[in-house]
C-alpha cells in the first residue's frame with residue numbers, strides 16, 4: 602500500500618471512508634470485478650473536489666463510480682483509486698421555482714428510485730420513467746439515462762461538476778450536451794456532484810400508476826433475477842440490439858457463466874460466478890456474429906474499467 606497517499610487521504614476523509622484493496626464485485630450490479638487499490642466514500646462536494654485535486658497533483662489514476670449498474674470491471678480490478686459517490690451524497694431539496702413549476706435539486710449519489718419516489722411524493726410529474734433504473738443520479742446524468750420514452754435530458758436544468766483539476770463549476774442544460782447515452786461529462790471526465798430539475802405538478806394517482814406500470818413492464822421483460830448491467834449494447838440506429846441478437850440465433854448463448862438472457866436478448870447476465878473475461882468474450886463473439894449476419898456493429902453501452 603502507498604503509505605504516503607494513505608496519510609494524505611486521512612487529511613480529507615475519516616478512516617471508515619477509505620477502503621483498501623476493496624473487491625469491486627461488491628460495488629457493481631454484475632457482481633464482477635477485482636479489487637481497487639483504494640475505494641473512497643466522500644460525503645460532500647468539498648471532499649470530492651479535494652480528493653480530485655490531490656489525485657491530479659500526484660498524477661495518480663482514478664475513476665468515479667455511482668451504483669455500478671453500467672460497469673464491467675476487469676477480473677484484475679483497477680490499479681488506482683475509485684471515488685464512489687453514493688448514499689452519503691444523496692440529499693434532495695424540493696422548492697417552488699416559478700408560478701407553477703418546482704425545482705428539485707439532488708446530490709449525485711441518490712438512487713434514481715429514491716429520487717423518483719420523492720418527486721412523486723411531492724406530486725410532480727416527469728420523472729416516472731427513471732424509477733426502475735438501478736443507477737445513481739450522477740451515473741444517470743453522465744449516461745443521459747432513459748427509458749420508456751423519457752430521459753434525463755427532458756427535465757434537467759443543470760449540474761454542478763468538478764473538473765479533473767478539482768475546480769467546481771455549474772453547467773446548464775446546453776453545456777451538458779446530453780445525447781443518446783452521452784454527455785460532456787463523459788467527454789471531459791467531469792464528476793457530477795449534484796443536479797437540478799424542473800417539474801410540473803401532476804395527479805398523484807396517475808404518477809404512482811405510471812411508475813407501477815413501468816416497473817411491472819420491467820419485471821415482465823427483463824431478467825431482473827440475475828446480476829447484469831442492463832442493456833449491454835446501445836440501440837443501433839434503425840434497429841434494436843436485442844432483436845438483432847435474437848435473430849442471429851443467440852438467445853441463451855453462453856460463454857462460461859455469462860449468458861445472453863433467454864428472457865431479453867439485449868441483456869448479458871451473470872448466471873453465477875461469471876468472470877469479466879467470460880462477459881467480454883461473449884460480447885466480442887456476439888458483436889462479430891451479429892455483424893457477419895446483418896452488417897451492424899453493436900456498440901457496448903456498458904462502460905469498461907481496468908485491463909481487458
Ligand SMILES: Cc1cc2nc3c(=O)[nH]c(=O)nc-3n(C[C@H](O)[C@H](O)[C@H](O)COP(=O)(O)OP(=O)(O)OC[C@H]3O[C@@H](n4cnc5c(N)ncnc54)[C@H](O)[C@@H]3O)c2cc1C
Nearest residue numbers: 667668669670671736737739740741746747748792793831
Ligand atoms: C437491470 C438494469 C436495468 C437498467 N435499465 C436501464 C434503463 O432503462 N435505462 C438506462 O439508461 N440505463 C439502464 N441501466 C443502466 C444503468 O442503470 C444506467 O446507465 C445508470 O444511469 C448508471 O448509473 P450508475 O450510478 O450505476 O453508474 P455507474 O455504473 O457507477 O457508472 C456509469 C458511468 O457513469 C460514470 N459516473 C457514475 N457516477 C458519476 C458521477 N457522479 N460523475 C461523473 N461520472 C459518473 C462512471 O464513471 C461510468 O462511466 C440498467 C441497468 C440494470 C442493471
